[in-house]
Amino acid sequence: MELKGDKIKKVEKVEDGYVVYMLDKIYHLKKVNIKESELLFINEVIEYVNNKGFDNIIKFQRLSNGKPYMKYEGDVYVVIDNYNLIDLKKDINALCYASLLSKFHATAKGFVAKFEIKPSVVWGKRLEKYKNLYRVLEKFIDEVSSKSKHNEFEQQVIPYLDELKSRSKKSMKVLRSFSYIDLLETSMKNKEIVLYDIGKNSLAEKDSRHFIYNVFDISYGLIEEDLAVLIKKCNKNLKENIIDIYKENSPRELNIDVLEAYILFPENTLKVIRDYVKQRDLSLIDKFKKASIKDGVR
Amino acid sequence: MEYKFRDKVYLSTYMLDAELFDKYNFLVEDAVPIRSVFILKTNEGLKILKKVDYKIEEIEYIYEVLNHIRRSYPYIINFKQSVEGKPYVEYEGGVYVVFDLIEGRECIYENPVDLLGASRSLAKLHNASNGIKVKDIRNNLYKMDSNIIKKIKELNMCRDFADLHVNKTDFDRLFLEYADYYIEQANLSLKELQESDYRKLCRDKYVLCHHDLAHHNIIVDNEDNYYFVDFDYCMIDLPYHDLCNFITKAIKHNMWNVDMADTILQGYSMIRKLEPNELKVLYAYLLFPQDFYDITISYYMKTRGWDEDEFFEKLKRKAEYKEDREKFLKDFKELIQI
Numbered sequence: 001m002e003l004k005g006d007k008i009k010k011v012e013k014v015e016d017g018y019v020v021y022m023l024d025k026i027y028h029l030k031k032v033n034i035k036e037s038e039l040l041f042i043n044e045v046i047e048y049v050n051n052k053g054f055d056n057i058i059k060f061q062r063l064s065n066g067k068p069y070m071k072y073e074g075d076v077y078v079v080i081d082n083y084n085l086i087d088l089k090k091d092i093n094a095l096c097y098a099s100l101l102s103k104f105h106a107t108a109k110g111f112v113a114k115f116e117i118k119p120s121v122v123w124g125k126r127l128e129k130y131k132n133l134y135r136v137l138e139k140f141i142d143e144v145s146s147k148s149k150h151n152e153f154e155q156q157v158i159p160y161l162d163e164l165k166s167r168s169k170k171s172m173k174v175l176r177s178f179s180y181i182d183l184l185e186t187s188m189k190n191k192e193i194v195l196y197d198i199g200k201n202s203l204a205e206k207d208s209r210h211f212i213y214n215v216f217d218i219s220y221g222l223i224e225e226d227l228a229v230l231i232k233k234c235n236k237n238l239k240e241n242i243i244d245i246y247k248e249n250s251p252r253e254l255n256i257d258v259l260e261a262y263i264l265f266p267e268n269t270l271k272v273i274r275d276y277v278k279q280r281d282l283s284l285i286d287k288f289k290k291a292s293i294k295d296g297v298r
Numbered sequence: 299m300e301y302k303f304r305d306k307v308y309l310s311t312y313m314l315d316a317e318l319f320d321k322y323n324f325l326v327e328d329a330v331p332i333r334s335v336f337i338l339k340t341n342e343g344l345k346i347l348k349k350v351d352y353k354i355e356e357i358e359y360i361y362e363v364l365n366h367i368r369r370s371y372p373y374i375i376n377f378k379q380s381v382e383g384k385p386y387v388e389y390e391g392g393v394y395v396v397f398d399l400i401e402g403r404e405c406i407y408e409n410p411v412d413l414l415g416a417s418r419s420l421a422k423l424h425n426a427s428n429g430i431k432v433k434d435i436r437n438n439l440y441k442m443d444s445n446i447i448k449k450i451k452e453l454n455m456c457r458d459f460a461d462l463h464v465n466k467t468d469f470d471r472l473f474l475e476y477a478d479y480y481i482e483q484a485n486l487s488l489k490e491l492q493e494s495d496y497r498k499l500c501r502d503k504y505v506l507c508h509h510d511l512a513h514h515n516i517i518v519d520n521e522d523n524y525y526f527v528d529f530d531y532c533m534i535d536l537p538y539h540d541l542c543n544f545i546t547k548a549i550k551h552n553m554w555n556v557d558m559a560d561t562i563l564q565g566y567s568m569i570r571k572l573e574p575n576e577l578k579v580l581y582a583y584l585l586f587p588q589d590f591y592d593i594t595i596s597y598y599m600k601t602r603g604w605d606e607d608e609f610f611e612k613l614k615r616k617a618e619y620k621e622d623r624e625k626f627l628k629d630f631k632e633l634i635q636i
Contacts, residue, residue, distance in 0.1 A: 112520065115344060115401050116337075124409030132553045176557070184411045188522070220403075 019082055026082040027061070031075050034216055037118045039076060042218045043068040044113055045193055054107040056100050057212040058083065058204065083204035083213060094234040096210050097203050098242040101195070101230060102249035104212060105223045108193035109251045120219035122196050123184055126262075127175050133270040134168045140273050141165065153282050156289070157273065160297050164273075167264050167297070174261035183255050187222045190252065194221035198229045224255055228262030236296060239263070266295040308334045312349050313390040321380045321387040322396060337399060344399040345378065349392050350530065357395065359435055360529055361385040363427075363506050370426035373419065373525040375400070400525045405516035407548040410561055416516050417565025419524035420508075420544060424537045425570055427505035438507075438535040439500045442583075446488045449591055453481050456598045468610045469597055476617055477594075480587040490582035495575040499536055503576070507535040511544040538576060541566065542583035550589065554619060554626035560633055577634040584627065589616050 010021040018029040032039065043060050050059065060068035061079040069078050086093050113119045141161055144154050174180060195202070196217035204213035227246055231239050247254065268291035276284045309331050319326040319338075328339040329347065336347040350357065361377050368374060377385035378396040387394045405412045432439070457477040460470040508515070509531040517525040545559045552558060563572065572580070593616060596602040597609050604612075 115399075119403045121403055121406055121409075124406055124412065127410075128408035128552055128555075131555060131557070135553050135555070181410050181414075184409065188411060 017077055028080050028082045029077050030080055031077050032069075032216055034076065036069065036071075036076060038120055038216075039069050039078070040117050041113055041120050042215055044117055045108055045111055045218050046215065048111050049104065049107040052107045054103055056210060057104065058215060081206060083206045083211060085201055085213060086203050086205050086210075088198075088200060088203050088230075088233060089235070091235055091238055093203055094230070094238055095241060095245055097198075097212075098227075098230060098245040099249070100203075100210060100212055101198075101226060102246040102251075104195070105192065105226070106249050106251040110191050111193055112191065120217075122194065122217075122219040122221040123188060125221075126225055127180075130168075130175065130265050130267065131172070133267065133274060134172055136274045136277055137161075137164060137168060137270055140277055143277075151282060153276055153285050153288070156285050157276075160269070160292060163297055164266055164269060167266050168270070171261040171265040174257050179255070180258055180261075183224070183258055184222060186252070188220075191220060192223050192251070194219060194223060194226045196221055196226065196229075198226060198233060200233075222258075223251065224259045225262055227254070228259055231263055232267075232294075266292075266297050268292075268294045269297055306331075308349075309336070311392070312336065312347075312394075313392060318387065318389045318394065321382075321389065322378060323381060324378075338396070345396050346399055348395050348397075350386070350395055352530070353435075354386065354388075354393065356435055357386045357393065359433060360532060363430055363532075364529065366430055367423065367426040367506060370428075371419075371422050373519075373523045374423070375525070375527045375529065397527075400517045400519060400527060402517040402519035402525065404514045405518055405524065407513050407558065408552065412518065413548065413558060413561045414565040415518070415522065415524050416511075417544070417562045418569050419516075419526070420511070420540060421566045421569035423508070423526060424505040424540070430504075430506055430534070432504065432534050436533040438533045438539070439504055440497060442496060442536075442539075443488060443491050446484060446491065446586060449586075450481060450484045450488065453477065453484060453591060453594060456594050457481070459598055467606060469606065469613055472610065472613050472617060473594060473597075476590070476620070479620070480590045483585060483587045484591070487582055487585035487587075490585055491579065494578045494582055496536075496579050496582070499576065499579060503536055504534050505537045505540075506532055507537065507540040507543075508532055509535070509540060509543055511540060512547055536579065537570070538580035538583055541580055545584065546588065549626065550619070554622040556626050556629040556633060559626070559630055563634075574634075574636060578636050581627075581631060581634065581636060584630065 007023045008020060009023060012019045012021070014028075017031040020027045020029055034042075039060075046057055046059060049055075049057060058080050062068055063070055063079065069076050071077070088094055088097060140157075144150060144158060144161070147154075150158065195212065195214065196219055197214060199214065202212065202214040204211045227243070231242055234242065243254070243256075243259075269288065272284055272288045272291045275281070275287075314329055314336065324340040324342040324345070326338050326340050329336045330339075331337075334348075338345045338347050357377075364374055364377070368376070375397045378398070379385060380387045385395060387396075405416050407413055407416075438445075457474065460466065460474050460477070463470050466474075508526055508529060510528060515526065515528045517527055519525060541562070545562055548558045548562065549555050566572070593609070593613050596604070597613075602609075
């Protein structure tokens with residue numbers, strides 16, 4: 001891409017686009033892997049929360065054509081300030097993020113997209129993913145139980161199967177309950193907005209302020225899911241502190257049973273088993289070991 | 299051909315000009331293409347302009363039955379009348395219809411609240427069919443068994459055709475691996491249907507079936523009302539045809555999850571009870587391997603412009619879920635206790 005203009009001092013190619021050094025500012029021209037319609041929805045949410053006083057979230061610059069993005073060679077780019085990403089695994093950062101998360105949820109709640117903007121919605125999608133993973137686990141258990149000889153991967157996994165099954169079953173029991181459906185209905189009535197994907201690129205810093213950075217999966221969804229994803233990504237010992245900090249600004253009373261059910265579900269480990277069932281790749285052993293540590297599976 | 303370009307090809311056949319818009323009572327400020335329709339910005343709000351492929355008498359019948367339905371279930375599309383008072387406009391060799399754009403979001407089948415809501419609403423839509431006028435067009439009553447027989451013949455023909463190919467394609471080879479199995483499934487479906495009360499139920503249990511219950515054809519508005527849109531494939535038929543269509547679309551991308559089918563039946567039965575003999579007909583419909591049939595006919599009759607790889611990938615996906623489908627049918631039969 002060729003960037004021209006009197007005010008441009010320097011352009012630096014980076015992994016996800018370009019950093020553009022202007023005379024008075026630095027911008028990040030960030031390539032995003034989402035559709036234009038999704039980006040418009042996300043931008044609407046960001047502007048909505050900004051207007052309500054929450055500005056600890058990255059903003060897309062509007063371009064001269066009024067759009068919050070540009071297209072180049074089929075790719076979509078947004079123009080944002082140049083932020084520094086910070087490590088969510090550090091306790092202090094995780095707690096900071098928990099605070100921002102609850103404020104974001106509380107401010108974004110009730111958002112109604114403009115008529116011509118297609119809303120992104122994720123209510124029920126993670127649950128269905130979990131149900132599918134559970135079914136794969138059951139199939140895998142049946143398969144290894146019917147064999148007398150096991151390969152290296154299966155030998156590694158078999159000692160974990162009882163716990164995987166028990167945790168998944170316990171989690172599914174709550175997520176299939178009427179109280180979960182009631183909670184979903186409440187979330188839908190409240191028009192709750194979530195970030196959906198929380199990970200290492202989620203928190204950023206600029207000018208000594210912290211910002212929610214990973215906004216690219218913003219959708220209507222269940223706030224307990226966001227909190228569960230955050231807790232799973234951090235130090236396990238931090239769980240209660242994260243919940244306490246979140247509760248300070250929570251938009252409503254949390255359903256702790258549902259939250260615990262999401263946290264309990266051994267998603268990372270079951271994804272590796274699913275990949276093994278599809279690919280029969282024995283080298284997935286290492287991935288399995290890492291995933292079981294992440295999920296705290298003994 | 300890439301999917302997005304297929305829509306572009308169809309959109310390019312629209313004759314968009316002021317003369318077309320003059321045939322309606324509103325002023326068009328802008329037209330934006332979405333999938334295979336145009337969204338019109340008008341002085342009366344946003345509307346959808348759609349070019350249809352079917353006959354005028356079908357449009358008129360669909361308009362008539364939807365007006366009937368709307369008396370009891372208002373959450374459906376409404377055709378805008380032209381200046382001549384018709385629900386369509388003929389222009390430059392094409393036939394166009396316009397309806398209001400419904401403000402809301404697409405239904406999500408993975409969301410149990412949406413699934414229940416959509417199922418209950420489907421039952422209400424079917425109930426609203428009471429007293430509907432039945433004509434010869436858009437009428438599938440008493441035809442299901444002969445339709446299945448015809449489809450079995452076609453599948454057999456395709457199998458013979460693939461067998462004859464000296465230089466078999468990847469599609470031919472994969473198709474032949476599964477052809478016998480799915481033809482047997484089709485025969486089972488026919489047997490179940492013939493042994494059921496299908497013909498008896500056709501006498502008085504018929505409704506207007508939507509027949510294309512993809513999630514994007516059910517719109518949830520801001521008051522959580524469930525709107526049904528896109529009635530292009532609607533017909534007078536037994537409600538179990540719609541239920542089969544709905545269940546299959548919900549479960550086939552979710553590992554053929556019988557819980558979803560259970561939720562659908564629960565939601566539907568809250569409004570419109572299903573007797574055991576009706577569930578038996580539903581089971582017969584579900585047995586028919588519609589997806590496998592569709593991809594087979596599309597390939598061998600060249601009804602779609604996909605390339606060889608696309609066809610093969612689609613068939614491969616259907617082959618991969620054979621076991622899940624079998625388990626679903628077994629669990630479903632136990633669920634409905636037939």
